Amino acid sequence: MSTKTPPAFSSRFEPRYVEDPYPLYARLREEAPVQFSEEMHLWVVSRHEDVKTVVMNPGDFLSANAFKNPVPPAPEVLAALAAGYPQVPALVDDDPPNHTRMRVIVTKALAPHRVSAMESRVRAIATELVDAFANEGRADLVERLAFPLPARVIGAILGLPDSDLERLKSWTEDLSTLSAGNAPVARQVECARGLVAVQKYLAGHIAERRREPKDDLISALIEARHEDTPPLNDVELISLLSMLHFAGHETTANLLGNVLVMLLKEPERLRALREDPALIPLAIEEGLRRDSPVQGMMRTTRRAVTLGGVEVPEGARLLVLFASANRDAAAFQAPDRADFHRPDVSRHLGFGQGIHYCIGAPLARMEVRAALELLLRRLPGLRLAPGDAIQYVPNFLHRGPRRLLVEWDPA
Numbered sequence: 001m002s003t004k005t006p007p008a009f010s011s012r013f014e015p016r017y018v019e020d021p022y023p024l025y026a027r028l029r030e031e032a033p034v035q036f037s038e039e040m041h042l043w044v045v046s047r048h049e050d051v052k053t054v055v056m057n058p059g060d061f062l063s064a065n066a067f068k069n070p071v072p073p074a075p076e077v078l079a080a081l082a083a084g085y086p087q088v089p090a091l092v093d094d095d096p097p098n099h100t101r102m103r104v105i106v107t108k109a110l111a112p113h114r115v116s117a118m119e120s121r122v123r124a125i126a127t128e129l130v131d132a133f134a135n136e137g138r139a140d141l142v143e144r145l146a147f148p149l150p151a152r153v154i155g156a157i158l159g160l161p162d163s164d165l166e167r168l169k170s171w172t173e174d175l176s177t178l179s180a181g182n183a184p185v186a187r188q189v190e191c192a193r194g195l196v197a198v199q200k201y202l203a204g205h206i207a208e209r210r211r212e213p214k215d216d217l218i219s220a221l222i223e224a225r226h227e228d229t230p231p232l233n234d235v236e237l238i239s240l241l242s243m244l245h246f247a248g249h250e251t252t253a254n255l256l257g258n259v260l261v262m263l264l265k266e267p268e269r270l271r272a273l274r275e276d277p278a279l280i281p282l283a284i285e286e287g288l289r290r291d292s293p294v295q296g297m298m299r300t301t302r303r304a305v306t307l308g309g310v311e312v313p314e315g316a317r318l319l320v321l322f323a324s325a326n327r328d329a330a331a332f333q334a335p336d337r338a339d340f341h342r343p344d345v346s347r348h349l350g351f352g353q354g355i356h357y358c359i360g361a362p363l364a365r366m367e368v369r370a371a372l373e374l375l376l377r378r379l380p381g382l383r384l385a386p387g388d389a390i391q392y393v394p395n396f397l398h399r400g401p402r403r404l405l406v407e408w409d410p411a
């Protein structure tokens, strides 16, 4: 009889799994599909079927407190945060009925016409970014394109000026540092102050739009209503805008990065796309499935449940691994293989599923498609630079290269 011990999820932070977490996920699915991680105080759910059960049952698996660190921040950090606005739930960390109200409002405000109206702007921004380095023959595509493109796009949709992007960038970092909760206290205080500064900055924009509405998402969010429920107040708007900015930036950058890595590692696929750009949307779906930018999300059990045959107590924190579900052979044939023609790709959970399904999916798909079309046209002979061209950071919720050095044959 086998007595092998399943690997602990916390080994995800070992360099080999930071670079490639999929062998770890495969073993978890096989040997401990619902595993309690002592070190991380959470239950890790890795099979497609169980992940789907969780996300499709929001009554049993709550999203409230999804980002709340189990260890409360130090008093100095709390004091710095107290100078700003309270952080209230905003969609992704909320449950019905308030989730329903906010979801209807955001869906109205982020209507398809707003996304399609952005397409020419997205192409113009991408062209400007690529023009700036196309003659150089070598670049870090993360730094030069994957990060700045979605930052400028989400800024433009919200209605924030380009000149404030640097400030918003440091805010994204502050938010990540604070939610990770493991930086030295002095650094966390600094981040809390940064966060408060941005809250005040957003409050200024909200006040301005209340006085004089514009054709942007902030104004649309102020205007939109759900039945006879109250409109969003300033505190809700500030939390929602922070969330939208955060959700719309790094995730999209990571998707572009991950799709590029997939293509650059198998150059014949890159060639296939160059010859037939109609394959690009299929490659994007396969990238979402095979190397999901959002690797997992948190839930909390409302009551004791049995999941995958395992008893999980009430009030337990769960990490549902979308990225592992997307490599489950019970859901996808030959799941590790990149295949742009797979018939089962629509089952992927790269954007989640159910009531929290990603609201930004059409925007993210459009941005990445525009960027890939442009790169294939403008950078002939695109290839990975020799040496250590790709680098990842240890983060178990998000995955994307922090560096992607490439070369091409400049015109």
Ligand code: HEM
Pocket: 055, 063, 091, 092, 093, 103, 154, 244, 247, 248, 249, 251, 252, 255, 292, 293, 294, 297, 298, 322, 349, 350, 351, 352, 353, 355, 356, 357, 358, 359, 360, 361, 363, 364
């Ligand atoms: C929710 C992934 C881009 C806004 C989600 C969820 C996933 C996801 C997996 C589900 C979370 C859960 O079940 O708890 C992604 C990926 C993106 C992306 C992979 C890029 C490739 C965007 C963009 C925006 C956005 C561009 C905004 C413009 C949201 C919002 C939610 C969400 C508001 C919460 C929806 C709700 O709770 O009802 N996203 N996202 N996302 N995403 Fe995205």
